[in-house]
Amino acid sequence: MSFHNRSALVALLAAGLLPSVAAASSDDAWAAMRTDVSAKCLKAAAGSIEKPRAVVDPFGSESFGLALVSGKPKGAKGKITQICVYNKQTKTVELGGELTEQMLKTPAK
Incomplete structure (x- = not known):
């Protein structure tokens, strides 16, 4: 096999691997973001x-x-849910108000 053909084959194989490397990196990045969102x-x-x-x-x-x-909720009975918003640029979070179980079950009017 000539040097030119070998180089072309190596380039072709490398190009075929790049999408899988990029996908793995992207999956890792999403997992890291989810971990950070959860922790914060x-x-x-x-x-x-x-x-x-x-x-x-x-x-x-x-x-x-x-x-x-x-x-x-601390110091009370029942269960509450809060919406947490994580800014992807600043990596800071903000919480919404306390939503009670009743609020979540009541249909919107």
Whole structure:
């Protein structure tokens, strides 16, 4: 096999591997973002929810990571849920207000 043919074959094989490497990197990046969203949302909710549990939207929106954080409100009975918004650029979070189980079950008017 000539040097030119070998070079072409190596280039072709490398090009074929690039999409799988990019996909793995992208999957790793999404997983890292979800882990960060969960950790920061749980930390933010720890002041108002005992043993909070986060359910993270796998991809969020274009600009924001999103999660629902739920659990027993500190010093009260029942269960509350808060919407947690994670800014993908600044990597900071904000929590929405406390939504009770009744609020989540009542149909919108």
